[in-house]
Amino acid sequence: MSLETANTLHATTPQEAVVAPPDARPVPFRGGGFKVRKYRLISPLVFIVLIGLWEIGSRTGFISSIALPAPSEAFRAFQDLVRTGMLWTHLEASLYRLSVGWIFGSALGVAVGLTIGLFSLARAGMLPIVSALFPIPKIALLPLFIVWFGIGEGSKVATILFGTFFPTVIATYGGVDNVDRNLIRMGQSFGLSWFSIVRKIIIPGALPAILSGFRISASIAIVLLVAAEMIGAQYGIGAYILMAGALFATDQLIAGVAMLSVLGLTVGWLIGKAEQYFLNWRT
Amino acid sequence: MDIVVENLSHRYGQTDVLDGITFELKGGEIVCIIGPSGCGKSTLLRFIGGLEQPTSGRVLIAGSPPAGSLNPLTYIFQDFALLPWRTVEGNVSLVLEDHGIKGGKADAIIDDVLRRTKLSDFRKALPRQLSGGMKQRVAIARALSVNPAVMLMDEPLSALDSQTRELLLDDLIELWTRERFSACYVTHNLAEAVRLGHKIIVLSRRPGRIRQIVRIDMPLDERAGRIAELETTQRHLWNLMREEARAADMELSDVA
Numbered sequence: 001m002s003l004e005t006a007n008t009l010h011a012t013t014p015q016e017a018v019v020a021p022p023d024a025r026p027v028p029f030r031g032g033g034f035k036v037r038k039y040r041l042i043s044p045l046v047f048i049v050l051i052g053l054w055e056i057g058s059r060t061g062f063i064s065s066i067a068l069p070a071p072s073e074a075f076r077a078f079q080d081l082v083r084t085g086m087l088w089t090h091l092e093a094s095l096y097r098l099s100v101g102w103i104f105g106s107a108l109g110v111a112v113g114l115t116i117g118l119f120s121l122a123r124a125g126m127l128p129i130v131s132a133l134f135p136i137p138k139i140a141l142l143p144l145f146i147v148w149f150g151i152g153e154g155s156k157v158a159t160i161l162f163g164t165f166f167p168t169v170i171a172t173y174g175g176v177d178n179v180d181r182n183l184i185r186m187g188q189s190f191g192l193s194w195f196s197i198v199r200k201i202i203i204p205g206a207l208p209a210i211l212s213g214f215r216i217s218a219s220i221a222i223v224l225l226v227a228a229e230m231i232g233a234q235y236g237i238g239a240y241i242l243m244a245g246a247l248f249a250t251d252q253l254i255a256g257v258a259m260l261s262v263l264g265l266t267v268g269w270l271i272g273k274a275e276q277y278f279l280n281w282r283t
Numbered sequence: 284m285d286i287v288v289e290n291l292s293h294r295y296g297q298t299d300v301l302d303g304i305t306f307e308l309k310g311g312e313i314v315c316i317i318g319p320s321g322c323g324k325s326t327l328l329r330f331i332g333g334l335e336q337p338t339s340g341r342v343l344i345a346g347s348p349p350a351g352s353l354n355p356l357t358y359i360f361q362d363f364a365l366l367p368w369r370t371v372e373g374n375v376s377l378v379l380e381d382h383g384i385k386g387g388k389a390d391a392i393i394d395d396v397l398r399r400t401k402l403s404d405f406r407k408a409l410p411r412q413l414s415g416g417m418k419q420r421v422a423i424a425r426a427l428s429v430n431p432a433v434m435l436m437d438e439p440l441s442a443l444d445s446q447t448r449e450l451l452l453d454d455l456i457e458l459w460t461r462e463r464f465s466a467c468y469v470t471h472n473l474a475e476a477v478r479l480g481h482k483i484i485v486l487s488r489r490p491g492r493i494r495q496i497v498r499i500d501m502p503l504d505e506r507a508g509r510i511a512e513l514e515t516t517q518r519h520l521w522n523l524m525r526e527e528a529r530a531a532d533m534e535l536s537d538v539a
Contacts, residue, residue, distance in 0.1 A: 186364035189332055190378040190429065191354050200377060204368045281368040283411050 066250075074254035081255065086240075093235040094225055094263075097153065101160025102221045109165045109217070110210060113172025117206070118198065123173075134166040139227045146231065156228035163224040164217035171213020175206030208282065211275050218267045222260060237263070284346045284355060284432040285309050286467070291330060291340030292490075293323070299490035300326055304340070306484055306496065308433065311463040313503075315476040318486030319524060319531035324469045325437050327491070331467055332356045332435045348432035353382050357431035361438040363418040365410045365425075371397070372406045375425045382429075396424040399458070416447035420454070434466040440475060452478055453507070460504045473520050477513045478506050485520060488527040489534075495523055 051071050057063040058070030065073075081087040115122045116130070138159050145155040145162075179202050187197040229238025237259055244252035286308040293301045300323040308314045316324050329335040331342050333356065348355035358364075365374050372393050379389045397403045400420045410418055419439060426434055440448040452475060458464070459479075470476055476483050483497040499516060506513060 180364075182360060182362055182364050183366060185334060186358065186360060189334060189354075189356075189358040189435075190381075190425075192378070192381050196381050200380075201366065204366070279368075281409050281411065 069251040069254055071254075073251040074258065077249070077251040077255040078258070081240075089235050090237050090240050091259075093233070093239075094229070094237045097156045097160060097228065097236065098221055098225050101157045101224075102164050102218060104157075105161040105164030105221070106168050106214060106217060108161075109168025109213075110172050112165075113169040113210075114176060114198075114203070114206075116169065117173040117176025118202070127173075130166060130169050134170065138163040138224055142228065142231060151232040155231075156225075156233065159228040160221050160224050163220050167217045167220060168210075168213050171216070172206060172210050175209025175213075176202055178209060179205035208275075208279055211271065211278065214274075215268065215271050218271065219264060222264050222267070226260065284344060284348045284465070286331060286433060287343040287345060288327075288331065289341050289343060291327070291337045291342065293326065293330070293337045293339075294490075301337070302490040302492045304486075304491065304493060306482075306493065308465060308467055310346070310432075310465050312481045313459065313466045313468055313479050315468045315470060315480030315483045316486060317470055317473060317476050317483060317520065317524070318491060319488050319528040320471060321531055321534065322486045322488055322527075323491035324471075324486060327486075328358075328435050328437050328467060328469050331433075332358055349430065352430040352432050353384075354378070354429035355432040357426045357429055357434055359419075359422050359426050359434060359436045359439045361441050363410075363415075363422045363442070365418055365421055367410050370407050370409055371402060371413075371421050371424075374410070374421055375428050378425055378429055392428050396427045399427060400424040400454075414447070415443045416451055419443065419451060423455075423458075432465065434464055436466055436468045438470055439468075441470070441472065448472075448475075455479065456503050456507070473517050473524075476520065477517045479503065483520065485523050488531045494527075 054063070054068070055071050058065060058068070058073075063070075078087075081090070112126065112130075116126055117123075141162070142155065142159055145158045149155040149158045183201050183205065184197060187201050192200070225236070226238035226241065229236040230242045233239040237256055241253055241256035241260075244250070244256060288304055288306050288308075291301060291304040292299070304327060306314070316327060318324050326335065330337045333342075344355070366377060369377060375393050375396060376385075376389050379385070379392060384392065393406075394403070397406060400423050402417070402420055402424055405413065405417065405421075410421070413421065419442075422439075440451055443451065456479065459466075466479075468475075468479055477499065480497075480499060481503075483499065485494045485497065486492065487494045497516065497520065499513070501509060501512070
């Protein structure tokens with residue numbers, strides 16, 4: 001020990017004894033706040049309170065039943081749907097249009113988006129068309145779709161298909177553009193084939209953007225579903241709402257709108273699950 | 284396998300990046316390239332690896348790579364370049380899959396390289412769970428799995444904190460002592476250069492020219508203990524670079 005200290009320039013001690021001066025005080029705390037905390041019970045509570053107030057308002061006559069039916073009335077309309085079995089007829093028709101339109105629209109959108117993202121020639125040729133057609137409200141084209149695809153399922157599915165196609169294209173090629181160039185360079189430096197780089201590096205790298213594109217396109221699909229079902233549809237949630245509106249059956253209208261909202265929440269939840277599953281590698 | 288860089292020059296548009304670079308990398312040797320930031324060190328490395336093409340001059344490969352070398356010129360990147368969606372073993376197997384190595388044969392290689400980089404316990408971990416030093420170890424394991432003839436290391440320790448850097452530097456020296464790989468090691472850290480380099484090439488500021496080539500004959504495994512003797516070399520390198528570094532620091536940068 002003494003030998004070692006004699007040879008070095010430094011001194012060592014295991015601990016330091018400190019006596020705080022009499023005027024010493026704790027450092028004032030200035031952190032905290034600005035942090036998102038989780039309150040699990042609040043969101044159902046907000047719903048319950050709002051609906052409860054609405055119900056009370058309707059029963060006491062504060063809210064006129066012509067302006068807005070009570071939630072209980074809307075629920076009764078919903079029970080009628082279940083009892084007559086019409087719920088399933090409407091749901092089946094809507095879900096069919098929604099799923100066919102959205103699946104094909106998204107699949108084509110991802111394919112075209114990847115093509116635009118990967119090939120400069122495709123980008124130069126197709127991007128202007130995509131940019132030109134994207135902002136057109138597809139509802140405005142519904143009459144054309146009816147002429148092209150018939151008044152039946154064709155025009156309804158086509159509306160949803162076109163509506164979901166463009167946002168998916170834009171999300172996908174944006175995702176491809178944002179894949180870390182260094183990862184691609186790494187793939188090249190290890191002699192990976194073009195196809196391997198696309199399949200193992202670019203597509204997984206673009207997946208977060210593609211999935212958030214799906215979230216948007218699914219909402220658009222639901223909006224367009226109602227629009228498409230307003231013309232020449234006998235069944236479907238949109239047709240149900242339209243019919244209720246025409247008859248001023250506001251209780252049925254609210255029941256239909258609530259069903260759409262639940263449908264949207266369900267789709268959002270499913271995409272959330274897909275994100276959890278496919279993107280578990282993200283921090 | 285040797286690499287010869289012959290009178291290599293490069294320009295991006297109006298800017299001369301590299302000018303008349305000529306040097307040789309012999310098998311089993313580590314060549315360090317140092318220079319101020321923006322002198323084209325990393326660009327030079329990309330030419331050697333065939334990821335970019337120089338305006339003039341050429342990079343030649345002499346002799347054949349060792350038998351079983353899947354990817355003779357293999358990179359190690361500063362930012363590790365691991366696929367975040369693949370586990371440690373998945374990142375290694377990525378570079379084997381394209382050579383048709385799958386299943387048991389791939390497992391054997393993965394076991395071997397993870398053992399050599401002390402990563403065996405982390406086979407199933409995702410990159411986000413690993414520290415910077417561990418990530419770079421995975422990248423080194425991935426590079427070893429293809430049996431490279433020359434490792435092209437682009438500031439491999441620069442993204443790490445100084446303690447991790449020291450640990451990984453020891454690991455690299457140990458690895459070299461065991462396997463005698465050859466490497467072209469780009470760095471701006473003079474201490475790394477004197478610890479690892481058999482030959483140190485000092486580049487000047489843009490356009491990058493070779494200012495001096497410094498050879499150090501002290502065996503790599505003795506250098507940690509004889510750091511005081513290397514201090515003179517490091518000071519010499521710093522004297523070469525100081526003015527350049529100062530001027531480079533004052534420059535406005537437009538080229539990446």
